[in-house]
Each structure stands twice: as C-alpha cells, then as structure tokens.
C-alpha cells in the first residue's frame with residue numbers, strides 16, 4: 361500500500377500515544393531502522409499488516425480494534441494531508457459520500473499509478489439505510505471499513521450503525537456486505 | 543437521416559450542457575449547468591448569463607459559430623464566474639446548437655464554492671482527475687519546498703553556529719594574545735625587579751665584604767699590634783697582663799662580630815623561623831634587663847608606652863634583636879650634656895604595629911649622611927664612639943624579613959627617633 365497509509369498509522373500512534381511508543385512498535389514490526397515513509401511511494405502490503413500486528417501486540421488490543429480505530433483515523437488524516445477538497449467534493453452527507461467511494465478511489469488512482477483500490481457499490485438505498493458492497497484484492501481489512509464508515513458518520517455528524525451481513529474470503533480477495541443504518 | 547439528440551442521454555453524459563437556437567436564445571440545459579446559472583428561462587439570450595472567452599471572434603453570430611465548429615469554446619458564466627470549456631454541435635433535426643463541455647477550473651475550491659460534487663460530473667469526465675492530479679502535484683511541490691526551506695533553515699543554523707564558533711575562537715585568540723602581552727609585561731616587570739634586586743644584592747655583598755674586611759681586620763690588627771707589645775723575655779712582666787686583657791677584649795669583640803655576621807647570613811638565606819605570639823611589654827622589659835649594666839652606667843631614663851596593642855604574632859628572636867639594637871644604639875650615642883631619656887612606644891596604626899624608639903642623644907646629621915649609610919654595612923657614623931657598625935644593618939635585615947620597614951628622623955644635637963612599622 362502507498363506510504364500515505366503507513367504514515368497515517370505512524371501519525372495515529374504518535375498523536376494518540378507517543379513517539380516512543382511508535383519506535384517500540386516499529387521495532388516489534390522489525391522496522392527499527394526505518395526512518396520514515398514516502399507518502400507517494402508504494403510499499404509491500406505485508407509491511408502494513410506487520411505494523412497493524414505490532415500495534416495490536418504493543419497496545420495489547422485485537423487487530424480488529426486496531427483496524428477499526430485506524431479506519432476512523434484515516435478520515436481525519438486524509439482531510440488534513442491534502443485530500444480535504446476531495447473529501448468535500450465526494451459529498452456532504454453520509455449516503456451521497458458512500459455512493460461516491462468508488463469514484464473517489466478511481467480518482468485517487470489517477471494520481472497513484474500503483475494503487476490497488478477497493479471497490480464499493482451501494483444497493484437497496486432508502487432514506488435511512490443502504491447496503492454497502494466492498495470488494496478488495498486484500499484480505500482481512502473488514503474492520504477497517506467499519507471504522508471508516510463510522511469516521512464518515514462523525515465527519516457528517518450522522519449517528520450510524522454498521523453491521524457486517526455477508527463476508528466472503530476467496531482467491532480473488534475479500535467480498536463483504538455491510539448494512540449501514542442512520 | 544439524422545436523428546434528434548435525446549435529452550435523457552445528454553443529461554447523463556453532459557450534465558453541464560445547454561442548448562440554444564439560431565437567435566442565441568436559451569432552450570434547455572443540464573442539471574449541473576442549472577446549478578451554476580441562476581434564473582434562466584427559455585427564451586433569454588445566452589449573453590444574459592455568459593460571455594464568450596474563446597475563440598476570439600469579433601462578434602458572435604450563428605455564422606461565426608458554424609465557421610468555428612472545430613474550435614474549443616470557453617464561456618464564462620456571469621453569476622458563478624466559472625468557465626465552461628467544450629464544443630458546440632449543431633443539430634439540423636433539432637435546429638438547435640448544443641454546447642457540450644464541463645467546468646475548466648484550476649482549483650477544487652471553485653467547485654466547492656458552487657456546491658458541485660462528484661455527482662454533478664459525468665462518470666467519463668476527467669475534470670476531477672485532472673484537478674486532483676494538479677493538486678497532488680502542487681502538494682508535492684509544496685512539500686518539497688517546505689523540505690528545502692527546512693534544509694535551508696538548518697544550513698542557516700549551521701552557518702550561524704559555525705560563525706559563533708569562529709567568533710569564540712577569535713575571542714579566545716584575542717584573549718590569549720592579551721594574556722600573552724600581559725604576561726610579557728609582567729615578566730618584564732619581574733625581570734626589572736630581579737635586576738633591581740640583584741643590584742641591591744650586589745651592593746649588599748660589596749658592603750658585606752667591606753664590613754667583613756674592616757670590622758674583622760681592625761680587631762685582628764689590634765691583636766697583632768698587641769702581640770708585638772708582648773714581652774716575651776719577661777713573661778712575668780705585669781704589662782703583659784694588660785696586653786692579654788686587651789687581646790681578650792678584641793677576641794670577644796671578634797666573636798660578637800662573627801655571631802652577628804652569621805645571624806645576618808641566616809636571615810638572608812631566609813631560614814624559616816617559627817612565628818609566635820609575643821607580649822610586647824614583657825619582651826621590652828626583658829631586653830632592658832639584658833642591657834641593665836649599660837643603663838646603670840649611663841644613668842638613662844627609659845619609659846615604655848603601649849597604645850592599643852599588646853601582642854603581635856611574629857618571630858620573637860627578630861623582635862628582640864630589633865629592640866635590643868635600637869635601644870643599645872640610643873644608649874651608645876647618648877649626649878654627654880644631659881641624662882639620656884629613651885622612650886619606647888608600641889602603637890597600632892592602620893593595621894600595622896609601630897615600634898618607636900626615641901632618644902635625646904647626639905643626633906645624626908641627616909643632611910650629610912644618607913639613610914643608606916646609616917643602615918648600610920658601612921663604617922660607623924660616629925667615629926669616636928665604639929661600635930661595630932653591624933647593629934642597624936641587622937635591624938634593617940630583620941625588619942625587611944618581617945615585611946616591614948624602618949625609618950628615622952633626627953636633629954643634630956637633639957636626638958633621634960627610629961620608627962619600625964610591621965604588618966600585624
């Protein structure tokens with residue numbers, strides 16, 4: 361994944377904990393002598409998974425919890441790191457925004473040629489709920505999506521509930537369906 | 543045969559489109575177009591809500607538009623100040639001109655201001671991609687600029703630190719120089735002092751050899767003379783007894799001289815002597831006791847006065863010798879015209895002890911005899927009085943060994959006052 365993602369993990373830890381904690385986590389992930397990440401450079405996915413694992417180990421919380429927290433943080437982080445306009449353009453309400461998630465990542469892809477972004481589709485849209493279909497070549501990031509949607513809810517001041525109603529792992533990757541109610 | 547252009551299709555693919563007739567009157571437009579143009583109704587002239595930016599043609603007319611169908615058209619929307627960029631297509635069937643395009647903006651902010659979102663753009667439209675690539679590029683540049691600035695700042699700091707270091711080194715060198723100069727001055731002064739000291743020492747040595755030769759030679763010459771008078775033939779001659787008595791006196795005299803000389807040499811060698819508390823009054827009294835016979839012989843009146851000080855931490859032997867020599871000097875140079883009066887004063891003056899020995903003796907002619915001669919190892923000032931010339935020299939040597947000084951005032955025929963000043 362792009363360095364931006366790993367940078368966001370670093371940013372989350374140093375802001376919510378300390379620089380020392382981050383150093384500890386890096387050491388646990390065997391990245392002790394890594395100075396920093398280049399945001400526009402693509403790194404192996406394993407590095408990100410290792411970091412998530414090390415955060416879980418160091419803070420003594422489950423990887424699911426780490427992923428969810430990171431999903432929430434990502435909404436704040438991208439808004440600050442030059443993607444604020446893009447977030448604004450993608451909609452000013454939770455349902456409109458979710459509808460644009462796929463387009464959003466296509467646009468991001470135009471700037472990051474090695475991006476392997478997830479796909480999103482919204483179905484069964486009502487005034488207070490929808491089904492969000494998430495497709496990814498990566499496996500195991502389900503809880504990050506939950507955190508991301510919750511983060512979006514906070515961004516728009518919309519109280520929402522997210523439940524995983526279908527989840528399928530295969531060679532092709534992960535296919536999840538979330539039911540989002542607000 | 544041409545088909546009419548379906549409106550539904552246009553709405554999906556060109557949400558920013560608008561159509562006008564040959565009178566340049568607005569006919570219909572897309573949702574996104576309507577978001578950017580307020581209150582536009584069928585029949586209004588398109589120039590009520592836009593102005594042509596490109597191509598640059600003298601006056602817009604149907605004829606001109608048809609001629610420029612291969613040109614890119616840019617319209618500025620008057621209310622939102624947004625440029626729409628695209629092309630104009632003429633449909634014969636509809637008898638309408640269609641402007642097909644989308645916003646040409648350089649900043650996402652312009653779209654946000656007009657409440658445009660991703661939904662207002664056709665999915666095929668690359669405006670957003672273009673916009674965000676531009677922005678990412680800008681971000682990257684800004685970041686690099688910030689990095690460069692940081693680097694520059696760091697360099698600046700480094701240079702400043704180096705400057706500071708250089709400044710310090712310069713100052714150090716300057717101060718070393720200064721210290722060196724000071725040292726040279728100090729050393730030169732010391733050298734001068736050493737030279738002066740050497741000069742004085744040399745004079746002292748000269749005097750010393752002078753006194754040694756004179757003071758020792760004269761009693762020896764006397765002894766040799768006396769020995770010639772000795773009657774060897776008549777050993778029992780009573781005259782011989784007298785001669786022997788004189789020889790004995792001379793030998794004693796010589797012995798005293800040699801004792802004094804060795805004392806002077808030991809002071810000069812700076813032999814370490816222990817300091818102790820000396821009671822001034824008692825010390826003076828014991829000295830008067832040792833001069834008892836001279837005092838009785840001369841019938842001298844001696845008084846001791848202590849003013850504000852009764853002890854001093856010093857070398858007792860030196861104090862005794864100083865006082866002894868000054869008093870015996872006063873007794874020696876008494877006036878035959880009057881009873882000798884000697885006053886000894888101990889007083890404290892500005893952190894110093896002053897020992898004053900005042901007499902009413904014959905006095906010294908200070909106009910013709912220098913202090914140097916008085917305290918020097920010269921022959922006696924008064925040739926008619928018996929003395930060995932060593933006493934005052936010894937006093938001066940001891941006073942100086944105690945870091946003090948000795949001065950005198952005198953009036954010929956009236957008396958002499960010696961003042962010894964010693965630091966407490």
Ligand code: HEM
Pocket residue numbers: 361362364365435438443444446447461465468472474475476477478495496497498501504505508509512
């Ligand atoms: C302007 C905001 C956003 C930007 C710039 C952005 C960018 C990215 C980037 C760079 C990646 C890494 C993919 C790779 O390197 O191959 C990524 C992954 C991901 N993004 Fe976004 N993203 C944004 C917003 C969101 C939002 C709001 C969601 C909410 C659902 C989301 C969901 C995800 C997920 C789930 C992944 C994990 C990758 C995967 O599932 O394969 N993103 N995004």
